[in-house]
Amino acid sequence: MQVLKEHIRVIEGKWEGIYSWIAVNYALGKFNKTAAPAIDFPGTSPGQARRKTVGMIDMGGASAQIAFELRENDDFTSINVENINLGCREDDASFKYKLFVTTFLGYGVNEGIRKYEHALTAKLKDQNGTVIHDDCMPLNLHKTVQLESGGNFVRRGTGNWGSCLVEVKKLLNPDSKSEVCKAEAAKCFFGAVPAPTIPLSDVEMYGFSEYWYSTHDVLGLGGQYDAENVAKKSQQYCGQRWSTIQTAFKKQLYPRADEERLKTQCFKSAWITSVLHDGFSVDKTHNKFQSVSTIAGQEVQWALGAMIYHMRFFPLRDSSRNLVVQEAHSTSENLWAPLFFLSAVFCLFILVCTKEHSVLCFNDKRRASFGLTRSQYSYKMLKENRNSSSFLENFA
Template sequence: MRVSRRFTILAITAMIFLSLIICIYAVAAHTTVNVILQEQERSYGVICDAGSTGTRLFVYNWVSTSDSELIQIEPVIYDNKPVMKKISPGLSTFGTKPDEAAEYLRPLMELAELHIPEDKRPYTPVFIFATAGMRLIPDEQKEAVLTNLRTELPKITSMQVLKEHIRIIEGKWEGIYSWIAVNYALGKFNRTFTPDFPGTSPGQQRSKTVGMIDMGGASAQIAFELPDNDDFNSINVENINLGCREDDSLFRYKLFVTTFLGYGVNEGIRKYEKTLMAKLKDLNGTVIQDDCMPLNLHKTVTMENGEKFVRRGTGNWDTCAAEVKKLLNPETSSEVCKAEAAKCYFGAVPAPNIPLSNVEMYGFSEYWYSTHDVLGLGGQYNAENIAKKSEQYCGQRWSTIQAASKKNLYPRADEERLKTQCFKSAWITSVLHDGFSVDKTHNKFQSVSTIAGQEVQWALGAMIYHMRFFPLRDSTRNLIVKETHSASESLWAPLFFLSAVFCLFVLVCAKEHSLLCFDDKRRGPFGITRSQYSYKILKDNTTFYKDIA
């Protein structure tokens, strides 16, 4: 029995050793693939959002492992925060001094290079996208600024600067980029085997996307997906493809997207003050009672023509909301919108026959600030609660609000926010309900600042869209990565087969104690030892071969 026990211990040791070899192989194979992906496949991109008040830098990186999937773009992280920097003033201020435009962006380029490996910089694209501020300056100034950037920026940075990557974008594309960023952050572009969006086929494996409304200072953008079978036709319908192959419909989307210039909150205030000025002229006065400011707050307004008047707050939010609603009536309306059955946003822009109350919608920028910073009601939208909280806040004396602010009861709001909160809360709710016809009670609207812990910027959507063809550049390398996966996976079958055979052999030996397992006690009845048994086999074989001969 001594030999049998020794054999059992040996067998168990061998099994453990074999298991360790398999585990080590698995880890090594997985690590090898990860190294290939991380070191050889990682790429970088830089984008600058050149807005009216400043320019913000964003640095992204991604890994491309398949030309049938979207590239996985993420912000570059440093010190647990995304790499981002804003400089002021806005790019548009260089319209009168275009020769300084490229130098203005130098700090952003230098920061980006600090977070991009040196060998990757020549292959890192730089995008400079200017928005509303640059759209408002004279054409000759626009061209002078863009020319300076296209000529001088390559001298400042070793990153890839292409002429076509420096331009002024339309407001509509801000909406498209924001829509892409929101749905990407929510994972709506991931493949699914249960399509739940009408008008798509099972082969498309498409998830239902969400819509978005971005309320800025000067304008508001809206974007949401239309079913493929929707026959609504408009200049505001855009077909976009996020995939790298034009013949693949999996990532092709049909969007209704448009921008409403003049419907941002700051432009709303200007419109409102113009109506107040008009009322004062009829009254021949210089001070007007204002329901859209806290009680006893005074504000001196200077109009574009130099005329001045004083707004004196009365804090009546309900009346304020009614007055704001009147501002949304269009000055002109299209023939289509004049038809009684036609559906139009703000009574002027033809819209598809899709109730936005039934669409999952996300509100950004002022929709978050104006519901969260003072009222504390950011998130799932509740019109009744917002109206109640707004009425309570605006009904306070301004001195009471100031005292509360000094006690840090409004930690997220500065003085300007506190002064304009009454109007802004009335404006954003009126735009949502009266402009976009979202029901006050039954809706799927929510205001957000971050998704999955990250601030969502249209810059992310722009990077995803403009780098969509990137996987085609590395299709050969991607194939090598896939083959590495396949090769490592193909070796698992024989390894497990050999392990199973070995374990079966040990079990048979342990149960039967057969002669083949060299159990001396089982050979005892035959009167032979291990060496005699071996000799007997050899002798028997020799006799066998003689008989054949």
Template sequence: MDADLARCSQSSLSLVSRLLALKSGRNAGNLNLLESASIRRLIGQDLGPALANQGSADLGCWPGGSPHNTDLLACGLQEEAGKGVLAEFNLGCDVEHTQHVYRVYVTTFLGFGGNMARQRYEDRLFNGTLAKNRLLAAQAGLSEDTPVLDPCLPAGLSDAVVRDNGTLHLRGQGDWTQCQEAVRPFLGLHNGTMSPRGVYQAPINFSNSEFYGFSEFYYCMEDVLRIGGRYASSKYSQAAKDYCATKWSTLKQRLDSQLFSKQADISRLKYQCFKSAWMFEVLHSGFRFPFDYPSLKTAQLVYDKEVQWTLGAILFKTRFLPLRDLQQETLRQSHPGWLRPPLLYNHHLFSLCLLVVVLAILLYILRLRRIHQRELRQAEALDLLWAEEGEALLP
């Protein structure tokens, strides 16, 4: 992380160091879980103690060598054991409110993402084939005419593994069941361990829990299989088997006809068979989810809100700010004192103004009548005077 920050500081971008931070996989898992829980709360669900039974699984699929190449399982569980994989955060309005302190089991499995798993699988296939060729004086995979059969590629697909010391040609066999057996050793469950690389996993009450699967969990189910949403192992495995057994030419034709999602591309079509088997093994053999578990949902959006750890980070950083008070204060400052809404929209004030206007109109009408009556009296007096003067002039 320090090296990445140093490279950023040497770039042409103007960065403020105190505003820049790199999050580890563990922190990203915490923030991801926090955001999904916050979205549920915002749409009206009362979480309460249910947060302790909520979790998320994020199977990463970034290129190898990336510092963010992490796959994580974040589970909202109360757990005393495994202190090294427990994180604690306070969601109260200040540090003194311990009512909303949660302990979360979270860990990352670096190198267990879909792309990294495929790279390790190809490395073993490449090295194993070369060793076997030297032992048997064979030429398997050294030319397109003698490809090595790969059960994790769609039927009929020709592919090549290029390394510094040569190229290995592959031909897709499309056998999903055999692919499962081929990828299972890469979980590192040997020597009696029941978790990838022997990392402690907190026990999960599967009868009272709910999980969301993001990233590769969602892509594997939705991009080409089009069954994203609630996960059912039997439905998923059958769809994966059918896909792997489909001829490569048929898959390309379906892609050209836009029968897959917009995110699907040639790379997704080529390695969907492998990644679907890898996801299945990670979920059931690595994380030990029961095959009949009904409460896992793969998603990219939760209640139409995109789930990313960045929003969780914002929520966590601003949790102590009195946002409602700040909003009201800003509203008060934006209006002059005589235009404040409680005064401006007071119905008593409106009635008073209306009464004043009506009285002014009445007074104006009365004054006009008085002026008119005065003019009439003056006219009558003049007429009478002229009449008297006329009579006096007569002989």
């Protein structure tokens, strides 16, 4: 297989989010024109309709991504707004979408832990010690953290998940904000990212990766999101002694988790919860958020969305090619008819000539009993003064 260099490129984080959004909505059948429920095309006549799309949040280890559709008449402008067309015609609005999509670099769960541990070093100076009481770890769990200066300190878990949530929120909304976000009427996501006015509580949202692992693997709450239940189960888990959790783990009471997951569960559940409610302003009571790992039994990857986007013109091209093939086939059939007729006439002519020659030869042989002479046309003629017995002698 030959791979051309022009077919290989590095994509931006924004396009990874777009491809993921396409893949999710494709897997859910949101691009089916005839399916319901439908909404009016934004900015077009009321007679046209299409299905509502869903938004997605992907919480990874190093970054987080979000993508959702905006109304066409939404006047929000930003570098994070992208217009895409999934149809095979540029003049058809059926599959044109206006998306808000962005990547929050440094705000994945693992980077969140790094930010959190960096913030803990400030407490070392205040306490003049090497042990930090940590609300974001199970009770009595110890972890040694290496400092950039070469030293280290110890995190000792207190298991207070509610207080952990407060500390995590400080990491999402630092005091320093952009000039746009400082405006009184401005709406911003965490990380000082300007946001559209559409409330995400009203948007059907799907959470992937850590939104699934951090709610499902230990808490068993994957699926439709319930903020109150997540907070309750998180507090119960983190309030346990680490030795108790280890005993339960050995008894396989956490079959979907490994030991590293058990150690970081308190922080990760607090992180994803704070990002959802404090970072994206999703209401804790009224929302349409759910965490998933698969859709219709299949994992959904951004590569599927990339394929759909870049092959959107192919059905039309295939139709054109099929039309050309059909026309060529029809033309070839029209040409074969007279050719077949001419071939049949030629074969019939050869057959008749062969038959006449055979009859002539037979008659010549019969006349050979009277002798053979050559006529002016170079045919052998019979001599009348020879008897019939001499005929066989000529072919002996």
